Amino acid sequence: MKHRYRAHGLDVASEVELPLPPAPLPQGVPDLVLRHGEGRPVPGGRPPGRLLAELTGSDGVVFYSLGTDGQRTTLRYPALCEFTGDAGLAEVTARLHPGTDPGLLPVLAAGTLLAVRLMLRHHLVLHASAVQRDGRALAFVGASGMGKSTLAAALCGHGCGLVADDVLRVDRAGGELRVYPGSTESRLRTSARGLAETAPPSAVRPTADGRLALRPRVHADGPLPLAACVVPRPSRDAREVSVVRLPPSKAFLRLTQFPRVLGWRDPASMDRSFQALADLVERVPVFDATIPWGPPFRDDVLTDLLTTVT
Template identity: 60%
Template sequence: MTHRYHAYGLGIRSDVPLPLPPGTGAPNLVLRRGPDREIPHERPPGERLAEVARPDHSIFYTLARGPRTVLRYPGLCDFDGDDKLERVTVHLHPGADDGLLPVLISGAVLAVHLMLHHALVLHASAVRVDDGAVAFVGSSGMGKSTLAAALCALGCALVSDDLLRVDNGMVHPGGTENRLRENARELATGDTYETADGRLALRPRTLVDAPLPLAACVIPRPSREVRAVALRRLGAAEALLRLSRYPRVLGWRDAASMAATFQGLGDLVERVPVFEATIPWGPPFEEGVLADLLAALHPLDQRA
């Protein structure tokens, strides 16, 4: 069965069901499920564009451009595509868990596709606040999805989770679920299910269905030492440095894409305020913390 989606400004056609908004029209990205095959631990031939190794120096994933552009997770799957991963065949290693494919496609594969097209991609979860979007930006474990889910429970609408495309100050709706870690499961009520990578996927009650202006980027800093929410506006140079520390695709090496990302971040910090938010530790959050955070976020689009 073929599924059609529209997410991150892309038309997507996929044999694999994905946690993305439905769509119609001509696809920018086509994902076809190919036959299972052995996925070796060697790198695919060609120029390495990105790679991350485990502590024992084995390859976690690698991206190479040669006769084909291949994103490989050794012993798990290959995403085998054309030059910019516009037409991709998915090959699963025999016996591997195919439940991981939606996780990888809706995260890494879409991020790589966008970066190969020189789009600005943030490692961020975003919600609608008033008439704009607030993006929580950071590395894994900093609370992006947790804060987005908590604010959705207070009435905000989800824009996207873990991956955010920014285009001329606008953000595009993307992932339709918050993927929560074990310590954030108390936020999960309603439509939930376990993902193959051990997260709990939560679909919020309200989703954003059209692009929104990006009102602010917020870098969360959870702290056990504070009792109240505090925001600090970053200057442009510090904001650029901080946002550069949180790439969505780790181990990226492609010079042209890196230059486009740096230019995009430079433009972003000139037009969008960036804040560091010190937030009392949670969940569980003390009473009033989330309401205070939401109150602090409401006027952000007026501080630029």
């Protein structure tokens, strides 16, 4: 394999270049092998077998679907891309629909495919971006568009290191919860492009889904204890950071609103995820945080946020 990575605690061998930390000493059997197959039309119907997840628009059009017949599992984006592999998606072949931008493949592989692989192995996966500060991780959890990547990128310019973007694996180790390094880039929306203005050209690139990938200072040395989870509430009107710590029952309900893989319906993995999430909210503080929104962010806003939640 041309590329070897160590991301989310998995050894990944890939024919496709991915925005993931390189494996320091690749050895043994990878946890995920990704091959780039020949392009072919990707149909609009559901994959064969039992449906594990599906996301549709308000018009009923399928955005993606995930199905398994017990031997093979398929993650299908109609008319875009399809990932097909064994039951647990350990050996996967990716095929693009004719005319699809090849740059979309790394976005989907490093995002949804890895999230699905982790969930099929019954790991807790948060829809979160995380940064490292003082040897611990701070996670920003929320739906797309709530500012997770923007805050992570801003804090990386404020002395933190990027741990993961968009996909965050959480495991219990003894009495603490820890998270794993994932993506080496923050994928920013158009409104957050100002965060990349001072970065060297080699650290910035456009992505196939219309965003800007910024490669900040990265933490990729191994798992970190999880210090806190923050659900951001961006505000153009607020003048100062306002933080509320949620009791465990409300924290649990709040975090269940933001699944990384929307439309997930596999009972076994859902049950384990709910148990792991219940354990998380008992052990890790969860905050709702109203944040005066940038970019640019005032230095005192970022400092106050870090001081309040860590």
